[in-house]
Amino acid sequence: VLLAGLAAGDRDAAAAFVRRFQSRVYGLALTILRDPSTAEDIAQEGFVRAWRHAEKYDAGRASVLAWLLGIVRNLAIDAIRRRGAEPRDPNRIATELEVDDTRTSWEGDVGFGERDWLRSALVALPAEQRRAVLLAAYLGRTADEIATLEGIPLGTAKTRIRRGMAKLRRELEVVGEC
Amino acid sequence: VSAEDACRDLREFAPEVALGIADDETHARIRAHADGCPACRSELARLSTLVDEILRLAPERQPSRAFQERTLRAMQRPTTAKLPPIRAQRTAALLIAALLAAGTATAATLFAVRHDRQLAAHYRAALSTAHGSAFDAAELRTPNGTRAGTVFTYQGAPSWAFITIDRAYRSLAVRAAVVTTRNHIVPLQSYRPRAGSWGGVLPLEPATIRSFRLTDAVGRTVLVAYLAKSW
Secondary structure (H helix, E strand, O other), X not given: OHHHHHHOOOHHHHHHHHHHHHHHHHXXXXXXXXXXXXXXXXXXXXXXXXXXXXXXXXXXXXXHHHHHHHHXXXXXXXXXXXXXXXXXXXXXXXXXXXXXXXXXXXXXXXXXXXXXXXXXXXXXXXXXXXXXXXXXXXXXXXXXXXXXXXXXXXXXXXXXXXXXXXXHHHHHHHHHHO | OXXXXXXXXXXXXXXXXXXXXXXXXXXXXXXXXXXXXXXXXXXXXXXXXXXXXXXXXOOOOOOOOOHHHXXXXXXXXXXXXXXXXXXXHHHHHHHHHXXXXXXXXXXXXXXXXXXXXXXXXXXXXXXXXXXXXXXXXXXXXXXXXXEEEEEEEEEEOOOEEEEEEOHHHOOOOOEEEEEEOOOOEEEOOOOOOEOOEEEEEOXXXXXXXXXXXXXXXOOOEXXXXXXXXXX
């Protein structure tokens, strides 16, 4: 309904859309960028993009939140690359993801509803695989870039990504079967 | 390639595709196979869901009080209307001349103070005159971050780029390519800088370009410019 309102240019729908997702969107931007001011700019741009491209949203492929977060993630990654800034330390990102004490009740209405399984699975990964997955997922770093950052061969970087994702994927399977 | 090999190929590269870090060719190959293989399509979908879930681990944070109102105002701002295509090549040269003559400084200022209505109106009018939809500029930098020039891009019919390189770096960059948002590298075949500058028609729309890369004679990247990107 919200997206239909967005696609139709409904201002009330836009306000409800922003209210509902702003803490999620801003939280992701801040996690990637660190700087509150830049994070607000990127979060705002994410909402504007979603508003202008609402008709492209495909409910069969992802939840509204996942779609919106994907837009914001790409914008934030581009902002980092544009500035030529050093990528964030993935260990610090991991710490932030594990300390998530600000969730509100609405979160449970989309997706799996609980993410503790994933948080635990990430913690259980070997540190180098966790770093590789987070560098790729949050900072958009390619295997080649991860290899450079970590000082390892490209093949090793690819293996870390693949093995890390495979372990998380297995956990997802277990959760999905519950 | 047998179906079994294609499925094995997907299992190997699907994580990078789902994470959005695969190059263009790999992305296209994996997507094409997944389209015709229900099991692999399902696997790719599960990995994409996993990436969505990883992003949702980011903690919620409240933006400033002004955020909501400012965002709503930005959402209500009219977009630049799509304008009809025009006769290409001759106009590209005119656009370069007109926009650069109108002032690199003006364009940079427009991006810096984008919320200023007067400047935004000026920008829209310039685009309207030049039958385009976006004009952008990005700094060219060396691998260690030193500024070495500027890349200007114009999205229209045709889309074009104009590159200026500071004197100290002119002899280094002998080839140019663009890297797409899917990490596909597309050489700019007509790149022939003269006196530190080059302008020409782009083989793809600037909205699909992540960066410009200038390389030396042996293919090493010597200068890079990252464009503001759409999703």
